Amino acid sequence: MPPETDAASLREAILGASRPAAAARAVSSVSEFLRRHGAAGDNHPRAFFADALPALLFRVFVASPDSPSFIDLAAADPALAELLASLLSPSGPLLAAVSAADRHGLLRFVFPPERLPDWLRLALSSDAVSSSDEVISPLLAGRVGSELHLSVFEYYLFWFAYYPISVATAMATATAAARARKALPSISEPALKSIGRIESWMSTLASSASRNLGQKPESSLYLKLLYSYLKEFVPNSCVPPRNSGGTLLHRAVSDGMDAAESFRRAEFFVHTLIQFWLIGDDFSPLPVQIYLAYGLPLSPKVHTNATLVERPPAPGVGDAVKLFVMYMNKINACVDIDVPNVLEGISSFKETCNSPVGYWNPLIQRPLYRFLLRTFLFCPMGVEIKNVAQVFSAWMAYMEPWKAQKEDLDGYDLAPPGGRNVQRVTEGKRQMCEAVYTPEWENFVLSNYLFYSSLVVHFLGFAHKFIHSDVSSVLQMVSKVLEVLAASTELLGLIYNVDAAYHSRILGSSSCYLDHVLKYVPSIREQLQDWEDGLSESDADGSFLHERRNSDLRLFSIDEEGAYNLLQLLLLRAESEIQRLPGDAVQSFQTLDLIRSKMKKIFRDHIESSQPMNLPAREYNQHHGRGEVFTPKHPGPWKHSLANVNWMTRPISDSEVAWLARLLIRFSAWLNETLRLDRDDSDTTSTGPTNVNFDGNELSSVGGPKDAARMVFVGACSLLVLVGQSILHFMRAHRIRINLRILASKKFLTAVMLYGLFTVARNVLS
Structure with missing residues (x-):
């Protein structure tokens, strides 16, 4: 059978595989095809890369609502996981074929623009950026017009880096579909079938992730592949080992890849992970100095553009970022890139070579910081805390690079064919060697x-x-x-x-x-x-x-x-919340005590010793006393003090009508500013008693019921003004602010609507 026919049949088999068994057969067919044509010496026919490879990468790394990716299917099928690991490993047949295709210059690929990060897609659409492509990112070096032309290897890395983004998109689609099913019981039958497939896939992933309860969860296939690629493409030294035949990254010169080309591949891989995971859809992707130095059209305040908006990073990327950070921290101190033949001709970020923290760390600092900060700032209410916990663990790993040891990464090694990874150190030895x-x-x-x-x-x-x-x-x-x-x-x-x-x-x-x-x-x-x-x-x-x-x-x-x-x-706030929790809260109270002890160690010499002298007595008692504990959920409509953390600026919760809450917040702020409730009463100057002088002619002319009524009306108004001033004086003295936000509570609005309906119904029936 001609190779073109084989490639077409492979493509159909790959796209039609929606179950683990079918995916395993398709993966086996691909491996057999590559080995057969590689052994035949025909350098893998062009038809395979043109037809079968895009379909394979799409099905392996892209999860859609209709069918999960092969990697997701492998989470519940060890046989499929082993076949994928064998195919996609650095020493596997697919990457060997990819390397051969690039060596012979068979073809170039264009990654789908809609799957690129927003800012990268915007940069490609701007012709003025082309003069500074290399400065912006090595990823743009292969652009032709408004398209990004990639080698086969680079095309593969783009799809590999896109996988966590694809999973996050599929999860969001599944969640929205599940909510739609609950909200619309009369939904159409085809949609119900699609939602059923999504829920089945989600339940399969959940069960596979928790099948070993009480044990440390095994690293996913994707993380193992990531670790193997990092070891292969981003080694400790950019100098190829001597007396070696070479690997996929460390090719001998006779194989067509020298040390400089090897370094360029490592740099391209690192930048690909940074752009897809850390920068992603960040509206300020580049340092401000680069904007100013090169006059780029992408303004540092590009978030004002409707194309790029403030949004959190994709959920589920945290585990991959943590592994990436751990590995880069481990190699950063010992990476050797001061070899002249390596850096010759590489102009991007040359100044980082002289950095005291190595070459790679300056490339990661800003994207990682903004990745973490965007997660903490823009994380929407109601999101699962485990998504934030993954990002948080990456931050902790970055803050303690001295704890990064090889034993921490051994669990990410790919298992040998037909075998399992073995724990190399015992827990006792692990504790002895902690840095x-x-x-x-x-x-x-x-x-x-x-x-x-x-x-x-x-x-x-x-x-x-x-x-x-x-x-x-x-x-x-x-x-x-x-x-x-x-x-x-x-x-x-x-x-x-x-x-x-x-x-x-x-x-x-x-x-x-x-x-x-x-x-x-x-x-x-x-x-x-x-x-x-x-x-x-x-x-x-x-x-x-x-x-x-x-x-x-x-x-x-x-x-x-x-x-x-x-x-x-x-x-x-936490103590008040813990008291409301059902069940035993001993663990949470122990964590509170642990936090207090650490606070004393951190702030004792710098803040706690001077805290009573820097705070007024009233504020100090509110911080340390037990009389006025923070009320978490719904404070009184007029109550506002230091212990309330300004309830008008707390996040919009699910128990409120969002648009009405924002309207009432603005109205309350206007009232507080107009009535000068945002300042203490001590700021206002006391004016003593007011003397009113009456004209003798006016006193003699008073008479009649009209003038008497006017005097009564003026007296009543004066009394109301006096009461109002007394109330304002009391509110300023006690730092009480107007807060109408409670009127946006769904419970309050529901009660008002029910009372209105009851009143209308009673009038109609009567």
């Missing part, structure tokens, strides 16, 4: 200082937003953040000294060390402005950014937006 912070990591911490300072405060804002959703999970995450900061006295001292230098406070250390810390302050100030460019939320979203965004570090600040006061307030 801690040492001064050798000082440059890393200083270069990534915002991860240890500003991002912590923003995370506390997220914790306040979601403390009602899952108080136990939120407290566990808060405890982990404080554990990282308090794990080392040297690390905590370094973080505080930089904060003191940033705010021009006197350091209790030598002038030599002061100069060493001060030289990092300008870069930290620049990072703070650039990495948080344009990220803010509206007043109704409970953000801690909207008032003074991009302006200051507040980890050791003593004001209301400082980390210490946010933590104190969070503990009050």
Whole structure:
């Protein structure tokens, strides 16, 4: 049978496989086809790459509402997982065929534009960007007009990186379909069948993910493939090993790939993962300096463009990002790229070679920071906390690179054919070799200082937003953040000294060390402005950014937006929430006590000792007393104090009508400003008693019922004004604000509607 016929039949078999058994047969057919034609020496016919390969990559890495991807099907079928691992591994037949196709220059591919990140698609549509393609991203080096022409290997990497985005899209579609089914019981029969397939697939994934309860979950096939690709394409050294025949990445010169080409592949792979996962749909994808230096048409404030909007990263990407961060942290300190023949001719990001933290870390810093911050800021209410927990774990792994060890990554190794991975170390040995912070990591911490300072405060804002959703999970995450900061006295001292230098406070250390810390302050100030460019939320979203965004570090600040006061307030809210939880809450209270002990270690020498002197007695009692505990759900309509965390700026909850809540928030803010309730009564000057002088002619002319009625009316109005002024004086003195937001409660509106219907029905019946 001609190769073209074989490729066409393979394509039909691949596209028609919707069950694990059919997918296994299709994968086996592909492997057999590649081995047969590779052994025949015909260098894999062009028809396979033109017809079968796009269909294979689509079915392997794209999940649609009608049928899950092959990788998703493999989660419940070990046989299919083994076949896919054998086909897609770096030493497998598919990548060997891909390498041969690129070596012979068979063809180029165009990745579907609709599946590209938003900003990358916008860059391709702009002709003015072409002069700075290499500066923007190595991914754009192959653009031809408004299309991105990729080699076969690059085309494969794009589909591989797109898989987590595809899963997130499919999950969102499945969730929306399930809600539609509940909301519309009279939905059509074809739609019901489609929804049934989605729910069946979702239940299969759920059961496969939890089939080993009580045990550490096994890494997914995708994560194992990711780890194998990272080891193969992004090694510790860009110099090919001597006396070696070469691998897919480390080709000998005779194989047509030198060290520079090997490095370009590694750089392309890293940038592909960064663009699809970390940058994604970020409205400010590039540093501001690049916009200014090259005059790019994409403005730093591009979020004002309707094409790119504020949205959180795709859910489910966190696990892949964590593995990526762990691996890059492990190799970053030992990567060797100072070889002249490697860097010769590579102009993108050359300045990062001289960075004290290596080559790869400066490429990851800004995208990862914005990825984490966008997750914490724009995560919608009602989302599953596990999606945020995955992103949170990536942040923790990045903050502690000294703990990255090979044993942590052994679980991601692909199992040998017909076998299983074996745990290489025991738990006792694992505990003995745990690493801690040492001064050798000082440059890393200083270069990534915002991860240890500003991002912590923003995370506390997220914790306040979601403390009602899952108080136990939120407290566990808060405890982990404080554990990282308090794990080392040297690390905590370094973080505080930089904060003191940033705010021009006197350091209790030598002038030599002061100069060493001060030289990092300008870069930290620049990072703070650039990495948080344009990220803010509206007043109704409970953000801690909207008032003074991009302006200051507040980890050791003593004001209301400082980390210490946010933590104190969070503990009050959490304690009130725990008391409302059903069942045993001992674990949650233990976490609270653990957080308090870590707070003392972190803030005792810097904030707690001076806290009573910096807060008025009334505010200090509200923070530390037990009389007025934070009321979580629905405060009184007129009540507002420090312990209420400004209920007008808390997130819109599911129990409110969103548009009405926003309208009432604006109206309440206008009333508070008009009546000057946003300031203390002490700010107003006291005017003493008012003397009223009466004209003798007017007193003699008073008479008749008309004048008497006018005097009574004026007296009543004066009494009302006096009462109103007394009420306003009382509200200003006690810091009470008008808050009409409770009128947007669905329960309140339902009660009003029922009362109205009852009244109308009673009048009609009577």
